[in-house]
Amino acid sequence: MKIFRCGHCNHAIFFENYSCENCGHLSGYKDKGRKMLTFTPDSENLISDENQKAYKYCKNIEFNACNWVIKKDSPEDYCNACLLNRTIPNLSDLNNFEKWQNLEVAKHRLVYQLQKIGLAIPSKMRDINGLCFDFVAQQNNPNLMTGHANGVITILLREADSVLREQMRKQFVEPYRTLIGHLRHEVGHYFWDRLIYTxxxxxxxxxxxxxxxxxxxxxxxxxxxxxxxxxxxxxxxxxxxxxxxxxxxxxxxxxxxxxxxxxxxxxxxxxxxxxxxxxxxxxxxxxxxxxxxxxxxxxxxxxxxxxxxxxxxxxxxxxxxxxxxxxxxxxxxxxxxxxxxxxxxxxx
Known part of the structure; x- marks a missing residue:
């Protein structure tokens, strides 16, 4: 991951930040060009400090699940990363809420990397050969597992529980088990279909x-x-x-x-x-x-x-x-x- 900086004060900003910790300007990631834009916090509109253009946040900002921005006049409500979501958990359950936020952090980092490599990642909801994510709770369905099938990557919410994840890591005698690791592994199956099989x-x-x-x-x-x-x-x-x-x-x-x-x-x-x-x-x-x-x-x-x-x-x-x-x-x-x-x- 590259280092991002505030367009107002030049302070370093993390990829997931919603604002600059130094000057308080709002921040949002623009995937085209891989830039972190910053905006005056008390303005009614998101006018970039860098180019004075108008933007809007991805709709998932209302859940603190995405800090990506898209052009103000875009017909889309969601960013290119969130357009890949087919299923998100029931957010009325507060236990699900934080887990989904953690999954989104890992997924957005994955999308950043795939875009930098130059791989096409169309949404499966718009392209039958595309990719989508189901973030789900297993509940009482033992057949529902983390995995990939025909462009659908399923991640069980329990993987976002650090305690349960560590228990599973020990159970399976694994040296490493993380959300970003799961996502990178499962998307590998998708790209085998796209890059090898064809x-x-x-x-x-x-x-x-x-x-x-x-x-x-x-x-x-x-x-x-x-x-x-x-x-x-x-x-x-x-x-x-x-x-x-x-x-x-x-x-x-x-x-x-x-x-x-x-x-x-x-x-x-x-x-x-x-x-x-x-x-x-x-x-x-x-x-x-x-x-x-x-x-x-x-x-x-x-x-x-x-x-x-x-x-x-x-x-x-x-x-x-x-x-x-x-x-x-x-x-x-x-x-x-x-x-x-x-x-x-x-x-x-």
Missing amino acids: DPKALEEFRTIFGDERVNYGEALQLYYKVGAPSKWETSFISKYATSHAWEDWAETWAHYLHIMDMVETAYFFGVTVKPIKKKKELKTKVTFDPYTIEDFDVIIKTCRPLSFAVNSINRAMGVPDVYPFVITEPVVVKLKFIHRLLLTKRQ
Whole structure:
């Protein structure tokens, strides 16, 4: 994520901010051009400090669920991120309200990243091949699960409960479980349909690298949950779950590709340099580039490894879990490179 600044006082603003914490000017994200606009707080209209043009907030601002802005004369009431919502929870239940807000934060960050990559993400309600989100409570329906099917990404509200999420992380012996991780994984399944299935050449290369997706998916998952991951899985896969089926290997690797790109992009905008006192070459890096502009993925991964080690070390100093508790082996790098090359050719 890039660093945003107030158009009035130049103070730094977080992506989710509704106002500048320094001068009090209202703030709103404009996805076209990826800019944070600011506005005089006591004005009846949202007139941008930057360009003096008139805007309006996405309708979901009334729930403090979105700070994106659209042009004043736009016929749309919702921003491009909120247009992807097919189902939101019953907001009369206060327990649902905060969980939905947390889901929206993660979803908006996902949309920011997909837009920066240059991927089309039309709403499924307007395009049969598009994407949409169902944020729902499981209630008494055990068959309702977090997942993806035909462009519909379903996320159970319980995933937005930090306590329950941590319990599930321990139950499934996972090193990492977050809302943004879920969303990045599930959207990977959507883009497999869009980028791989419809491209014979990409599909052939996919099968060489990830395996044959024609293996029965249901049976493969049953086997995985029965016997677990194979021994020494970590030499070739980014996670245990990635071993269950070629589709899951793709989705897990896709999610980690997005993790890596976002981490390096953020480090770039902060000008992060890792320069240990004891000159260990493998722990040294200087983030001097936006990863979305780099064609050679080796450059990105070479930067990511010492960066993640440094950040993990800081977390351990504070007694909290690693930010990125994964080891990226060379076979995983091959998979990541495939995704990177593919996306370079598919940008809008």
